[in-house]
Amino acid sequence: MSTNVTETLQFNCTTCPSECLLTVEVEHDANGTVVEVRSVTGNNCPRGDTFAHQELTCPMRVLTTTVAVSGGDEALLPVRTAEAIPLELHAQAMNLIRGLVVNAPIRMGDVVLEDLLDTNIDLVASMDIDPA
Amino acid sequence: MAKFKSSAIDCGVVEAVQTQAFDVVVIGGGPAGMAAALAAHKAGARVAIVEREQHLGGILRQCIHPGFGLSHFKQELTGPEYAQRFIDQVHATDIALFLNSMVIGIDSGEPAEDTAVHTVTLMSPTGMLQLTGRAVVLAMGCRERTRSEIKIPGSRPAGMFTAGLAQRYINIENLKPGSRAVILGSGDIGLIMARRCTLEGISVEGVYELMPYANGLRRNVKNCLDDFGIPLHLSTTVTRVIGHDRVEAVEVSQVDERLASIAGTERIVPCDTLLLSVGLIPENELSVAAGVELDPRTRGAVVDQSLQTGVPGIFACGNVLHVHDLADNVTTESERAGAAAAAYALGGGAETNAVADTSCELTVSPAGIAGYALPGRITAVALTKLNFRVRRPVDTARVRILANGEEVFAGKVRAFKPSVMESFPLPAKVIQRALDLGASEIVLSVDPVEEA
Ligand code: SF4
Numbered sequence: 001m002s003t004n005v006t007e008t009l010q011f012n013c014t015t016c017p018s019e020c021l022l023t024v025e026v027e028h029d030a031n032g033t034v035v036e037v038r039s040v041t042g043n044n045c046p047r048g049d050t051f052a053h054q055e056l057t058c059p060m061r062v063l064t065t066t067v068a069v070s071g072g073d074e075a076l077l078p079v080r081t082a083e084a085i086p087l088e089l090h091a092q093a094m095n096l097i098r099g100l101v102v103n104a105p106i107r108m109g110d111v112v113l114e115d116l117l118d119t120n121i122d123l124v125a126s127m128d129i130d131p132a
Numbered sequence: 133m134a135k136f137k138s139s140a141i142d143c144g145v146v147e148a149v150q151t152q153a154f155d156v157v158v159i160g161g162g163p164a165g166m167a168a169a170l171a172a173h174k175a176g177a178r179v180a181i182v183e184r185e186q187h188l189g190g191i192l193r194q195c196i197h198p199g200f201g202l203s204h205f206k207q208e209l210t211g212p213e214y215a216q217r218f219i220d221q222v223h224a225t226d227i228a229l230f231l232n233s234m235v236i237g238i239d240s241g242e243p244a245e246d247t248a249v250h251t252v253t254l255m256s257p258t259g260m261l262q263l264t265g266r267a268v269v270l271a272m273g274c275r276e277r278t279r280s281e282i283k284i285p286g287s288r289p290a291g292m293f294t295a296g297l298a299q300r301y302i303n304i305e306n307l308k309p310g311s312r313a314v315i316l317g318s319g320d321i322g323l324i325m326a327r328r329c330t331l332e333g334i335s336v337e338g339v340y341e342l343m344p345y346a347n348g349l350r351r352n353v354k355n356c357l358d359d360f361g362i363p364l365h366l367s368t369t370v371t372r373v374i375g376h377d378r379v380e381a382v383e384v385s386q387v388d389e390r391l392a393s394i395a396g397t398e399r400i401v402p403c404d405t406l407l408l409s410v411g412l413i414p415e416n417e418l419s420v421a422a423g424v425e426l427d428p429r430t431r432g433a434v435v436d437q438s439l440q441t442g443v444p445g446i447f448a449c450g451n452v453l454h455v456h457d458l459a460d461n462v463t464t465e466s467e468r469a470g471a472a473a474a475a476y477a478l479g480g481g482a483e484t485n486a487v488a489d490t491s492c493e494l495t496v497s498p499a500g501i502a503g504y505a506l507p508g509r510i511t512a513v514a515l516t517k518l519n520f521r522v523r524r525p526v527d528t529a530r531v532r533i534l535a536n537g538e539e540v541f542a543g544k545v546r547a548f549k550p551s552v553m554e555s556f557p558l559p560a561k562v563i564q565r566a567l568d569l570g571a572s573e574i575v576l577s578v579d580p581v582e583e584a
Contacts, residue, residue, distance in 0.1 A: 012351065064196045108213060
């Protein structure tokens with residue numbers, strides 16, 4: 001439809017350390033919703049194309065933070081989402097995670113919270129914590 | 133009386149310090165120290181790691197964000213995960229660990245009987261201890277530049293932290309440094325902390341960068357600032373700190389091409405916290421005291437192609453040698469240093485260093501927009517990995533190797549960024565060519581090229 005606008009965006013692919021600068025032509029409808037990703041250039045490999053499409057529809061990021069530890073030789077346990085989750089859920093996830101307390105000992109990879117916000121992704125420990 | 137006098141001399145003045153013997157003593161238990169120790173151990177050396185903190189892992193324990201391991205483990209890990217993998221590997225060996233132990237000197241006491249052996253003196257929870265080894269690996273990492281080194285005028289209130297210190301407070305000590313922050317400097321730690329503060333409910337007013345470009349990696353500008361709508365103000369710096377007991381605001385000003393602040397552009401930004409992310413400096417006090425020569429450009433040791441410093445048997449790797457932007461590169465470099473240290477220790481010293489060729493003695497210097505070149509010395513005709521960093525971003529430039537004013541190698545034209553530590557394989561035949569020309573120096577020049 002003629003109300004759609006085509007826009008050219010530039011951002012870096014963050015999939016690998018090459019950080020290719022992508023130039024993306026994207027078509028929006030009147031509400032700003034992405035209708036179609038017209039073209040992606042500047043990517044040195046096909047993963048850059050996949051990244052651009054994901055980035056324009058639902059950007060995904062790994063969330064990392066800390067949770068309080070009880071009885072450990074460290075006060076805080078670093079945690080991460082096992083996989084990337086939608087960026088727009090990060091603030092909500094932080095509110096949920098902030099109240100957690102875990103008991104030592106903890107091993108890297110232990111699940112701290114299952115199925116975070118129905119994403120099907122677990123929140124897991126990033127490091128071992130031994131008892132105090 | 134005579135008896136009393138002699139016992140006073142023997143016991144009261146010189147108490148024997150306990151000594152333990154190793155082949156390789158590694159100073160620092162972060163990513164560099166662990167990788168060097170593991171490589172030395174794999175080569176058959178008896179290895180010790182000395183670490184001043186209670187745990188291995190170094191700075192990675194507080195770098196809770198992802199972005200590690202993409203090249204070494206082929207998957208994206210957080211800093212603690214990257215560290216834990218190495219901690220597990222170290223624990224699976226008989227590498228001796230001296231934790232909570234501070235090295236106070238290398239070869240600082242009386243010269244040892246065997247002059248080929250280095251002595252590392254440390255203070256441990258049980259007292260003073262000496263570790264000996266034919267080889268020592270320096271892996272102490274770096275520290276942050278502080279406010280006094282960049283000279284911001286104004287008062288001296290509470291609320292100013294280096295970004296890494298704030299990171300330690302938030303991620304390790306469970307302390308909140310403030311509630312409204314301004315970040316000076318767009319180094320990676322500053323960018324990472326902009327996101328971390330935001331997630332923890334500390335509002336970030338903006339990141340101010342003196343240079344006309346961001347100093348950190350692109351991925352961090354995107355994922356840490358753009359994702360949260362945090363503005364990055366380029367060519368702008370903090371010109372005054374305001375507040376008596378606590379920071380109340382900072383004054384920021386734009387700067388011109390010569391980085392001088394432009395009168396009339398001052399703006400007051402209210403905040404209670406100022407985080408500084410203005411560069412890292414290799415931590416080399418111990419190295420200097422041991423007689424290791426430093427490169428004024430990297431502020432790390434001058435090393436040869438095997439990462440050996442000017443003091444035979446002392447090697448250096450990781451951020452104590454030159455500041456890296458990726459832990460994966462620290463690991464690769466430190467594995468080389470650890471293997472070279474083990475070869476040196478087990479081979480009995482320099483005389484058995486098979487590749488060393490007395491006819492090859494070249495120094496390496498940077499030119500053009502290359503800020504430094506590492507190694508600073510080449511003593512073998514073999515494929516050599518050269519590292520360098522450019523001083524400013526350019527879209528089209530090429531690496532050129534010069535010897536006696538003659539171009540002996542030219543790389544392909546591409547873009548270079550100061551945020552990326554570059555590596556460049558220098559072929560053996562180029563080194564040979566330089567020697568054939570009678571050169572005593574190789575120049576690594578990065579020169580901008582006009583686009584056709
Ligand atoms: S496009 Fe491919 S090569 Fe470029 S940054 Fe993305 S994954 Fe890496």
